[in-house]
Amino acid sequence: MNRKINIVAVSGSLRATSSNSLLIKEIQKWAPENVELTVYQGLAKLPAFDDSMEPSESVSAWRNELAAADGVLICSPEYAFGVPGALKNAIDWTVGSSELVNKPLALITAASGGDKAHAAWLQIFSALSADIPTGGDLLIPFIRTKFNDKGEVSDIATKESILNTVQALIQAIEQKASKAD
Numbered sequence: 001m002n003r004k005i006n007i008v009a010v011s012g013s014l015r016a017t018s019s020n021s022l023l024i025k026e027i028q029k030w031a032p033e034n035v036e037l038t039v040y041q042g043l044a045k046l047p048a049f050d051d052s053m054e055p056s057e058s059v060s061a062w063r064n065e066l067a068a069a070d071g072v073l074i075c076s077p078e079y080a081f082g083v084p085g086a087l088k089n090a091i092d093w094t095v096g097s098s099e100l101v102n103k104p105l106a107l108i109t110a111a112s113g114g115d116k117a118h119a120a121w122l123q124i125f126s127a128l129s130a131d132i133p134t135g136g137d138l139l140i141p142f143i144r145t146k147f148n149d150k151g152e153v154s155d156i157a158t159k160e161s162i163l164n165t166v167q168a169l170i171q172a173i174e175q176k177a178s179k180a181d
């Protein structure tokens with residue numbers, strides 16, 4: 001691609017001290033030169049899904065941001081053995097409008113355990129026909145133990161796994177672009 005790759009990153013957590021949001025900040029620092037990684041900031045402003053009403057400005061902006069992205073990076077916690085409601089709500093707003101269909105997408109689930117949310121997200125994104133490439137999903141359990149006190153990922157194996165996951169996403173984006181040429 002002879003322009004920057006545009007990836008939208010979404011943290012499934014609204015918590016001020018979110019480990020998933022911290023992960024995204026770290027990934028932003030590590031992103032290769034040819035990648036622009038922007039963080040979606042509107043999760044808390046989306047109304048509860050209801051397709052009998054006209055989409056609000058916030059919903060249209062969310063859909064447009066996804067549509068314009070070459071790829072999407074989701075970093076999600078697990079809450080109460082399930083996916084976090086705010087992010088699931090945001091994803092529900094894309095079901096009818098199809099922004100995630102064939103969209104290269106990487107999924108990182110970072111939680112204390114996280115296996116249930118990770119499995120659920122894989123099913124959800126499969127239902128939406130998002131393109132999660134081989135190597136493009138990663139479960140990070142015991143996430144709180146992977147950071148140092150500066151909020152940096154200090155666990156080398158975790159950092160490597162994250163870089164590999166992001167690389168799988170970038171490759172999927174490049175392959176899709178080369179097919180379109």
Ligand SMILES: Cc1cc2nc3c(=O)[nH]c(=O)nc-3n(C[C@H](O)[C@H](O)[C@H](O)COP(=O)(O)O)c2cc1C
Nearest residue numbers: 013015018019020077078079080081111112113114
């Ligand atoms: C309301 C709540 C529910 C949680 N439920 C689970 C759970 O079911 N499974 C799990 O592995 N961790 C659970 N945790 C722990 C989270 O995985 C952990 O706090 C993680 O850092 C949350 O991600 P965040 O910091 O990005 O919000 C829960 C945390 C909260 C605040």
